Amino acid sequence: MNLVTLCSGGLDSVTLAHLLHSQGHMQELLFIDYGQRHITEYHYAYKCAADLGLHISDVEIRGQIFSSALTDFDVAVPSGEYTPETLSTLVVPNRNAIFANLAAALAVSRGYDGIALAVHGGDHEVYPDCRPSFIASLRRFLEVSTGISLEVSTPFVHRSKAQIVEIGLGLNVPFEHTWSCYKGGDKHCGVCPTCRERIAAFEGYEDPTEYER
Amino acid sequence: MNLVTLCSGGLDSVTLAHLLHSQGHMQELLFIDYGQRHITEYHYAYKCAADLGLHISDVEIRGQIFSSALTDFDVAVPSGEYTPETLSTLVVPNRNAIFANLAAALAVSRGYDGIALAVHGGDHEVYPDCRPSFIASLRRFLEVSTGISLEVSTPFVHRSKAQIVEIGLGLNVPFEHTWSCYKGGDKHCGVCPTCRERIAAFEGYEDPTEYER
Numbered sequence: 001m002n003l004v005t006l007c008s009g010g011l012d013s014v015t016l017a018h019l020l021h022s023q024g025h026m027q028e029l030l031f032i033d034y035g036q037r038h039i040t041e042y043h044y045a046y047k048c049a050a051d052l053g054l055h056i057s058d059v060e061i062r063g064q065i066f067s068s069a070l071t072d073f074d075v076a077v078p079s080g081e082y083t084p085e086t087l088s089t090l091v092v093p094n095r096n097a098i099f100a101n102l103a104a105a106l107a108v109s110r111g112y113d114g115i116a117l118a119v120h121g122g123d124h125e126v127y128p129d130c131r132p133s134f135i136a137s138l139r140r141f142l143e144v145s146t147g148i149s150l151e152v153s154t155p156f157v158h159r160s161k162a163q164i165v166e167i168g169l170g171l172n173v174p175f176e177h178t179w180s181c182y183k184g185g186d187k188h189c190g191v192c193p194t195c196r197e198r199i200a201a202f203e204g205y206e207d208p209t210e211y212e213r
Numbered sequence: 214m215n216l217v218t219l220c221s222g223g224l225d226s227v228t229l230a231h232l233l234h235s236q237g238h239m240q241e242l243l244f245i246d247y248g249q250r251h252i253t254e255y256h257y258a259y260k261c262a263a264d265l266g267l268h269i270s271d272v273e274i275r276g277q278i279f280s281s282a283l284t285d286f287d288v289a290v291p292s293g294e295y296t297p298e299t300l301s302t303l304v305v306p307n308r309n310a311i312f313a314n315l316a317a318a319l320a321v322s323r324g325y326d327g328i329a330l331a332v333h334g335g336d337h338e339v340y341p342d343c344r345p346s347f348i349a350s351l352r353r354f355l356e357v358s359t360g361i362s363l364e365v366s367t368p369f370v371h372r373s374k375a376q377i378v379e380i381g382l383g384l385n386v387p388f389e390h391t392w393s394c395y396k397g398g399d400k401h402c403g404v405c406p407t408c409r410e411r412i413a414a415f416e417g418y419e420d421p422t423e424y425e426r
Binding site: 057058059060061062063064092093094095096097098101102104105108109128129131133134137138140141142144145146147 | 270271272273274275276277305306307308309310311314315317318321322341342344346347350351353354355357358359360
């Protein structure tokens with residue numbers, strides 16, 4: 001199949017691109033810049049494209065439409081584990097829906113078969129737009145909005161982040177070419193919620209990530 | 214209700230903003246710049262906000278994701294009536310889905326009740342994302358993707374453009390402060406498909422538009 005794979009340069013979406021590649025699917029990566037606090041992610045998405053020899057497109061969304069610690073410099077990135085409180089500052093409302101619809105537009109423009117998203121099981125509780133019910137609804141919605149039965153590939157929707165690491169290790173994914181930290185910088189901070197989640201996912205495996213702390 | 218009203222500065226969405234205003238709804242307008250060939254629309258959306266004393270936000274989408282005569286300078290804007298051929302060059306795939314999802318993100322960020330779109334009956338045949346089935350699907354999809362039952366207001370979904378003109382005249386909409394032409398310029402060209410549609414919609418009424426031809 002020909003797919004548009006949303007790639008943020010993170011562990012999940014880079015592993016997804018490697019998995020689909022290993023299965024023989026053709027892909028165009030799509031990176032979406034929605035005003036993240038740092039552009040580190042961008043470089044890692046491009047590294048993924050280079051590693052796999054794939055074309056990567058990017059879309060920029062600008063405007064004060066999103067409000068969260070991921071985009072606003074006046075909202076502090078929380079440290080420590082995810083809690084209901086820290087999570088509420090990290091939710092960008094309807095983000096995956098917007099990204100999936102942009103990917104679908106690109107897929108239709110190019111005449112591809114569908115899109116691929118790295119939503120995974122660990123995000124279900126927090127983000128409505130990562131749940132299996134969202135994917136099912138998205139599939140039906142895109143069929144109506146584009147008039148085409150687009151494939152929506154989400155092989156990780158029932159996997160934990162630790163399982164994604166396991167899959168990635170089996171595929172020799174260069175995890176040092178992936179980025180998770182919300183804070184940017186030269187190294188992963190090691191203390192923000194997504195760094196802690198990354199560290200936990202590598203438990204029992206060799207983690208090639210350099211952490212500040 | 215508090216609504217995010219998508220406003221392109223065109224006849225339909227400006228009339229929608231006036232209609233909702235007359236019904237006592239609070240609105241924030243949202244203009245989306247997706248690489249249109251000209252920025253005339255932008256000025257007319259702002260005129261609408263000024264006329265009604267509303268706040269207007271804008272979002273910019275950049276990237277070669279859309280491919281049509283509305284965004285690419287190497288695809289010519291067709292002249293004459295809409296035909297299957299001219300239409301195929303004018304369809305921006307999945308556009309309304311992307312716009313509606315951006316509006317929903319803003320509505321959730323602001324704590325509003327929902328969104329309003331000026332999709333109308335005349336667009337059903339051409340654009341899958343203007344049909345009543347699309348609106349019904351959008352409503353269900355947003356409930357899943359945001360976790361909130363958002364209002365999706367589309368009072369023109371079963372109205373023709375001529376009926377929108379009639380409604381607008383009843384509300385004293387300043388139609389000279391609306392823009393339809395695909396070509397930009399100082400005056401409406403009078404020959405592109407959307408100008409012809411505009412002229413036809415005003416048949417039997419006084420059309421305040423200045424046309425080049």
